[in-house]
Amino acid sequence: MTEPVIVASGLHKRFGANEVLRGVSLTAQQGEVVAIIGASGSGKSTLLRCIPLLEVPDEGEIVIGGEALAMVERRGRRVPADARQLGRMRSTLGFVFQSFNLWPHRTVLGNVIEAPVHVQGRPRAECVAEAEALLAKVGLADKRDAWPAELSGGQQQRAAIARALAMRPRALLFDEPTSALDPELVGEVLQVIHALADEGRTMLIVTHEMGFAAEVASRAIFLDAGVIAEEGPSRQIFAAPETERCRAFVRRHMERHGRR
Amino acid sequence: MDELDFLGNTLLQLLSGVPLTIELTVGSVAIGAVLALLLTLLRAGSRIGALFVSAFVFVFRGTPLLLQIFLIYYGLGQFAAIRASVFWPFLREPWCCAILSLALNTAAYESEILRGGFASVPAGAIEAGRACGMSRLLLLRRIILPLAIRQALPAYGNELIAMVKATSLASLITLMEVTGIAYAIISQTYRAIEVFLCAGIIYLALNFALTRGVAAMEAWLGPSVRRA
Amino acid sequence: MGDLVRLLGFGPTGWGASLLTGAAMTLAVSAAAYLVGLVLGALGAWGKVGGSASTRRVVDVYTTVFRGIPELLVIYLIYFGGSEALSSAGHLLGSTGFIGLNGFMAGTLAVGIIAGAYQTEALRGGFLAIPRGEIEAARAVGMGWFLMLRRVVGPRTLRFALPSMGNIWQQVLKESALISVTGLSELMRAVNIAGGSTRLPFDFAIAGFVLYLVLTTFSGGVLRSVEYSVARGERGR
Numbered sequence: 101m102t103e104p105v106i107v108a109s110g111l112h113k114r115f116g117a118n119e120v121l122r123g124v125s126l127t128a129q130q131g132e133v134v135a136i137i138g139a140s141g142s143g144k145s146t147l148l149r150c151i152p153l154l155e156v157p158d159e160g161e162i163v164i165g166g167e168a169l170a171m172v173e174r175r176g177r178r179v180p181a182d183a184r185q186l187g188r189m190r191s192t193l194g195f196v197f198q199s200f201n202l203w204p205h206r207t208v209l210g211n212v213i214e215a216p217v218h219v220q221g222r223p224r225a226e227c228v229a230e231a232e233a234l235l236a237k238v239g240l241a242d243k244r245d246a247w248p249a250e251l252s253g254g255q256q257q258r259a260a261i262a263r264a265l266a267m268r269p270r271a272l273l274f275d276e277p278t279s280a281l282d283p284e285l286v287g288e289v290l291q292v293i294h295a296l297a298d299e300g301r302t303m304l305i306v307t308h309e310m311g312f313a314a315e316v317a318s319r320a321i322f323l324d325a326g327v328i329a330e331e332g333p334s335r336q337i338f339a340a341p342e343t344e345r346c347r348a349f350v351r352r353h354m355e356r357h358g359r360r
Numbered sequence: 361m362d363e364l365d366f367l368g369n370t371l372l373q374l375l376s377g378v379p380l381t382i383e384l385t386v387g388s389v390a391i392g393a394v395l396a397l398l399l400t401l402l403r404a405g406s407r408i409g410a411l412f413v414s415a416f417v418f419v420f421r422g423t424p425l426l427l428q429i430f431l432i433y434y435g436l437g438q439f440a441a442i443r444a445s446v447f448w449p450f451l452r453e454p455w456c457c458a459i460l461s462l463a464l465n466t467a468a469y470e471s472e473i474l475r476g477g478f479a480s481v482p483a484g485a486i487e488a489g490r491a492c493g494m495s496r497l498l499l500l501r502r503i504i505l506p507l508a509i510r511q512a513l514p515a516y517g518n519e520l521i522a523m524v525k526a527t528s529l530a531s532l533i534t535l536m537e538v539t540g541i542a543y544a545i546i547s548q549t550y551r552a553i554e555v556f557l558c559a560g561i562i563y564l565a566l567n568f569a570l571t572r573g574v575a576a577m578e579a580w581l582g583p584s585v586r587r588a
Numbered sequence: 589m590g591d592l593v594r595l596l597g598f599g600p601t602g603w604g605a606s607l608l609t610g611a612a613m614t615l616a617v618s619a620a621a622y623l624v625g626l627v628l629g630a631l632g633a634w635g636k637v638g639g640s641a642s643t644r645r646v647v648d649v650y651t652t653v654f655r656g657i658p659e660l661l662v663i664y665l666i667y668f669g670g671s672e673a674l675s676s677a678g679h680l681l682g683s684t685g686f687i688g689l690n691g692f693m694a695g696t697l698a699v700g701i702i703a704g705a706y707q708t709e710a711l712r713g714g715f716l717a718i719p720r721g722e723i724e725a726a727r728a729v730g731m732g733w734f735l736m737l738r739r740v741v742g743p744r745t746l747r748f749a750l751p752s753m754g755n756i757w758q759q760v761l762k763e764s765a766l767i768s769v770t771g772l773s774e775l776m777r778a779v780n781i782a783g784g785s786t787r788l789p790f791d792f793a794i795a796g797f798v799l800y801l802v803l804t805t806f807s808g809g810v811l812r813s814v815e816y817s818v819a820r821g822e823r824g825r
Contacts, residue, residue, distance in 0.1 A: 152491055183495060191493030201484035205506050205582060215492035218502060247582070260488075267492065419797065422758075422804040424765035426776055427796050434783060435790035521656070528658030532769070539660055552669030560657045567656045 194264030254285030610778030624700025629707020691772030714749025
């Protein structure tokens with residue numbers, strides 16, 4: 101069996117007195133699309149953010165592509181130990197934020213080529229060509245010279261996805277990619293994500309969109325109060341959950357959001 | 361005709377003071393900017409540093425500029441040690457004292473402007489940079505500084521105009537910039553209203569040029585956080 | 589050290605009294621100037637918000653000129669030019685000799701006119717910040733123009749304009765030091781004289797720093813508590 105792309109084991113994370121992750125482990129194999137679902141406050145965003153160490157887990161290990169992220173205890177807190185390794189590892193993952201987080205002082209094209217040119221050190225001309233292809237892929241070819249402020253939410257998120265893809269990542273991480281969007285704009289973003297899944301990319305998606313998750317994910321993890329209450333193939337989680345809590349959650353959210 | 365002659369003459373005489381006004385403005389703003397940057401670094405560096413910077417800003421923003429100029433021009437000369445030092449040839453020159461006190465004063469205001477600029481950088485933009493694998497230095501250079509500067513630019517422009525006005529105080533320590541010449545003419549001719557008119561026009565023209573320059577800079581840099 | 593105490597003290601060789609009197613004068617002239625600025629600012633803001641296009645243009649000229657020209661020049665204008673104007677007016681009315689504006693009056697007028705330019709923008713900004721709905725509600729309830737001004741527009745403008753108005757006060761306090769050029773015995777002049785006579789300009793400059801800081805800090809504290817109480821209803825539970 102080939103090596104999993106991402107392995108997170110035994111993650112614990114506390115914010116003050118609040119323990120948000122209580123021993124969560126997760127593995128993502130090549131080509132898998134894993135949906136992470138759960139109620140607000142269940143720890144799903146925190147779990148995702150731990151992988152590129154945007155949050156540093158108090159306990160637990162993160163292994164990306166077979167390489168463990170070095171962490172060290174300093175002044176009572178755990179921090180990344182090797183900044184160069186962290187930068188290198190992060191540049192192999194594409195992270196898509198809930199609030200897009202485009203850089204306001206760069207055009208759409210500028211946003212997409214920023215990391216490839218300045219973090220990965222690739223030649224500018226090559227990055228621009230690839231960026232234009234990616235923008236066309238997400239349907240923003242004509243917005244290449246637009247400023248983020250001029251775009252709708254859906255367009256900004258698609259640009260953010262292009263930005264993540266530009267780094268030729270080995271895995272894509274989506275943190276509630278459509279939660280900040282007006283309902284009419286959700287569809288265009290989901291479409292792009294679906295297409296990426298169809299290409300066979302490795303993806304971890306934290307989302308509330310139950311119907312979409314059921315369609316696109318190969319596997320799903322249901323997080324409840326900081327622990328994995330149930331996990332398994334998406335057919336199981338979404339259609340025939342084995343635990344009562346998961347059943348109740350999925351039923352409530354399927355009703356509310358409906359199927360797509 | 362005599363009136364127009366007088367006005368014309370006065371304007372020409374006052375214009376000869378413009379180079380010094382500009383020198384004082386540019387010199388104090390440039391040195392002040394460097395000081396402000398140092399202050400910002402000092403503030404971020406340690407608790408004592410932050411305390412020192414807060415005290416510095418408190419004192420220089422809470423007292424009149426005139427008193428600060430007085431302290432440096434007259435006050436420093438009180439000490440034999442300073443008079444004997446290598447700095448004395450500079451510190452007894454009105455020009456140096458003026459630039460020094462103006463620079464210290466503007467540094468206090470500029471460091472606050474910089475602080476506001478840095479605080480306004482959206483946390484999301486920084487996180488996106490980290491998520492891409494940017495190092496701390498790269499993040500500062502490509503994301504934080506550009507956004508902070510764009511945000512601070514309007515306030516900085518206002519500070520520049522305030523500095524142009526502040527240079528007029530240099531006239532009180534014998535420097536013959538525009539206001540100094542204006543005072544000389546008024547005390548000779550007692551025609552304060554006409555002189556005020558001419559000097560006023562010159563200062564307004566300088567401000568206008570500055571405002572346009574800052575606006576052009578803002579346009580050239582592209583959109584900032586504010587409009588996003 | 590003992591020397592310093594003696595110098596700053598209130599004995600025959602002490603300058604303490606002179607410095608404190610100067611500080612009191614600084615407060616007095618600042619307060620007077622601020623009041624002048626308030627009146628001019630209110631008129632200016634009214635002109636800009638409710639006036640005709642030509643009124644607005646006149647107010648614009650006022651604010652542009654007096655925010656853009658060095659304060660020292662304005663003081664020279666009022667002090668020398670004012671005396672010049674008054675003397676001419678006096679001549680027309682038959683008097684001979686020179687009618688002068690004293691330092692206090694010239695300073696108050698000059699700093700007041702400048703403050704008025706800033707105050708115009710502060711009050712205008714404060715007025716524009718009032719959510720439109722509050723004024724609509726007043727109208728809907730049947731309030732007349734004057735009642736609305738007194739009960740809604742006035743207080744709410746002040747609420748939003750207060751931070752800027754506070755900054756203008758601090759500005760006026762510091763600008764008052766420039767009035768020393770007219771010979772007025774405020775704090776800056778006291779520092780000047782004391783420092784000159786005793787050949788200890790540094791020591792007295794520091795004393796001046798301390799006194800000005802006391803004035804600005806105390807004002808800052810008062811302003812903060814006023815801002816706090818004026819925003820009473822908006823603070824939530």
